[in-house]
Amino acid sequence: RKGFLQDYNLSIQGGTNTSRYYFGAGFTDQDALMKVINFSRASVKFNFDQKLSDKISFGLTNNLTRSQRNQARTGDGPQVSLWNSAISAATYTPKYAQDGTSVGSDNTYILMENYDVKTISLRYIGSIYGEAQIVKGLKFRTSFSLDYNHYDEWQYWNSKTSIGRASNGEAVSAITQNTTWINEQTLSYATKLNDHSLNLLAGNTVQGNTIASTYANGKGFANDNYKLISSASTQTSSQGWSKYTLTSFFGRVGYDYQKKYFAEATLRADASSKFGSNNRWGYFPAFSAAWRASEENFLNNVAWLSDLKLRASYGITGNQAGIDEFASKGLWSGGSSYADVVGTPLPGIGPAQLGNDDLKWEKTAQTNIGIDVGLFENRINITADYYNKYTTDLLLQQPIPSSSGFSTYWANVGEISNKGYEVNINTINVDRKNFRWSTNLNFSGNRNRIEKLPTQFTRYTRDWVIMKEGYSMNSFWLYKQIGVDPENGKVIFEGQDENAGRRCGSVTNEREETIQTGGFHGVFGLVERSAPSAHYGGALYSQNAH
Numbered sequence: 001r002k003g004f005l006q007d008y009n010l011s012i013q014g015g016t017n018t019s020r021y022y023f024g025a026g027f028t029d030q031d032a033l034m035k036v037i038n039f040s041r042a043s044v045k046f047n048f049d050q051k052l053s054d055k056i057s058f059g060l061t062n063n064l065t066r067s068q069r070n071q072a073r074t075g076d077g078p079q080v081s082l083w084n085s086a087i088s089a090a091t092y093t094p095k096y097a098q099d100g101t102s103v104g105s106d107n108t109y110i111l112m113e114n115y116d117v118k119t120i121s122l123r124y125i126g127s128i129y130g131e132a133q134i135v136k137g138l139k140f141r142t143s144f145s146l147d148y149n150h151y152d153e154w155q156y157w158n159s160k161t162s163i164g165r166a167s168n169g170e171a172v173s174a175i176t177q178n179t180t181w182i183n184e185q186t187l188s189y190a191t192k193l194n195d196h197s198l199n200l201l202a203g204n205t206v207q208g209n210t211i212a213s214t215y216a217n218g219k220g221f222a223n224d225n226y227k228l229i230s231s232a233s234t235q236t237s238s239q240g241w242s243k244y245t246l247t248s249f250f251g252r253v254g255y256d257y258q259k260k261y262f263a264e265a266t267l268r269a270d271a272s273s274k275f276g277s278n279n280r281w282g283y284f285p286a287f288s289a290a291w292r293a294s295e296e297n298f299l300n301n302v303a304w305l306s307d308l309k310l311r312a313s314y315g316i317t318g319n320q321a322g323i324d325e326f327a328s329k330g331l332w333s334g335g336s337s338y339a340d341v342v343g344t345p346l347p348g349i350g351p352a353q354l355g356n357d358d359l360k361w362e363k364t365a366q367t368n369i370g371i372d373v374g375l376f377e378n379r380i381n382i383t384a385d386y387y388n389k390y391t392t393d394l395l396l397q398q399p400i401p402s403s404s405g406f407s408t409y410w411a412n413v414g415e416i417s418n419k420g421y422e423v424n425i426n427t428i429n430v431d432r433k434n435f436r437w438s439t440n441l442n443f444s445g446n447r448n449r450i451e452k453l454p455t456q457f458t459r460y461t462r463d464w465v466i467m468k469e470g471y472s473m474n475s476f477w478l479y480k481q482i483g484v485d486p487e488n489g490k491v492i493f494e495g496q497d498e499n500a501g502r503r504c505g506s507v508t509n510e511r512e513e514t515i516q517t518g519g520f521h522g523v524f525g526l527v528e529r530s531a532p533s534a535h536y537g538g539a540l541y542s543q544n545a546h
Helices: 078-088 108-114 162-167
Strands: 004-015 019-031 038-051 056-070 117-135 138-157 170-193 196-219 234-257 261-272 281-292 305-319 331-333 350-353 362-375 380-392 395-399 408-412 415-431 436-452 457-459 465-467 481-484 491-493 515-524 527-536
Touching: 078 108, 162 170, 261 305, 395 457
Parallel strands: none
Antiparallel strands: 004 019, 019 038, 038 056, 056 117, 117 138, 138 170, 170 196, 196 234, 234 261, 261 281, 281 305, 305 362, 331 350, 362 380, 380 415, 395 408, 415 436, 436 515, 457 465, 481 491, 515 527
C-alpha cells in the first residue's frame, strides 16, 4: 500500500514582562508501506517561565507522550519473518499446501493476516530550574530533570506462523520501566577588563538510572482464540532490576586576550557506582589553547584571508559505557533450586558473578592539533584536525579458567591507539538574493591498533571476530577468498585442500591499513544533492555461502 502520514498540532503561548507560558498538543498517525506496520503518537506539552525580580527567575517544562506501534523487526531469528519474507521470499510461495496444511515456511500474505507484535510507550520528560544573579557577573543556577518511560511490548504468534506452529501458539509480554533523573548546580562568573576576558565555572551533578523489567512467556494454547499467557499450558516468567548513580564535580577556567589568544583548563571528578570500592572516583583534566593569527597586525592587510586560527588541546576522558550496573560486584542468584529426598524443588542460592573491587574507569588521553582558515570573506572555509588517542584500562570481560566456577569477570585489561585526521571544506560559490550554490567536501582517515592485550578475546559464536594484540579492534579472522574456480564457479580459499572441501582453507587476518572515508554535499538553488560517500581500506565480510 501507499504510506500515509497525518500530523496535527495545536499550541497556545503568551505572557507578560515577567512571565511566559506555552501549551501545545499534537497527534501523529503513520501507516507504513507494509500493511501491518503503523505508528501513532499523542502528546501534550506545557512550559512556564517566571521572573520574580531582576535577579531571580525560575521555570519548568513538561512533556507527556503516548506512542503505539505495530512493528516489523529486522535482524536475525523468526521474529523478523515478516520483513525477511517481504524482501527475500519468492512471491509465488503458496499460502498452504494442497491438502490445506501449512507449507512449513512463512508466507508474506499469511503473516500480514496474523502478525501481532505491538508496543505501547508512556513517557514523561520534565524539568525545573531556578536562577539567581548574586552580584554582577556571578550567577547561580540549579536544575532537576526527570525522564520516565513505561514500555509495554506484546507478541502473539498463532498456529499459522512458524513460531506458533513449533509450540502450538506462543505469547510474550515484556514490561520495562526506565527512570533517569539528574540534579545539577553551577556557579558561573564572567568579567572583562580592557582587553582581558575571564570566565569561571564550578558545579556538581548527581544523577541516577533505574530499570525494572518483567518478562512472561506462554506456550501451548487450546486454539488461536486464546491469547492471554494465563491460558497457556506452559508458562515461564522472569524479573530484572538494575540501578546506578553518578556523582560529579567540575570546574572550568577560560581566558582570552583581545580575542586573539585563548586558553582554557577544565577538571572533572566523577564517581560511579558501577566501579569497585577501591576505584570509584576518576579524575579527568583537559587543556586547550588557540591563536587567531588573522587578528595580528602583520595579517590585517591580507585581503583574501578572512580568518586564520591555530588550535591545540590535550585532555583525558573517562568511559563507563558498555558495562553492567553491578559489574564490579560479586552477585548471587536466588534461582538455584535443588531437590529434596522426594524430588520437590527447594529454594536455594548460588554464585552468579565474580566481583572485582579494583574495577575502574576506562581512560582515553587525546591530543588534537587543528587549523581553521577562512578565505575571500569566508566564502571558503577549511577546517583540518589531526588527533592521537590512547585508551588505557579497557573495560572487558576477562576470560578465566572454568575451574573457578566462572568463565569471565569484568576487568581493566588492554590498551588501544587511534590516530587520524579530519578535513572539512565548505564553499559558497554563488550567493544572490534568490539563488545560492554551496558545497561541502569532507574526508578523514583513522588507524586503530590494539597495543596491549594479555589474552585475546573472541566475539560472536563462531569466533570470526577476534581482539588480538597488534591488530585492529574487532578484526576479522576468516577464510581468505583468492578467486573463483572457472570450471565449477566455486570460491577458492587461500590454503585450501582440494580434497577436503571448500571450507578448509587457512584462517587469516589482513592487517587493516588506515581507513579513509570521504563525502560530498551540495545545494544548488532549491536543489540539494549528496554524492555517494567514498571508503578506502579495511575489509569486508560476507556471510553468503557460495
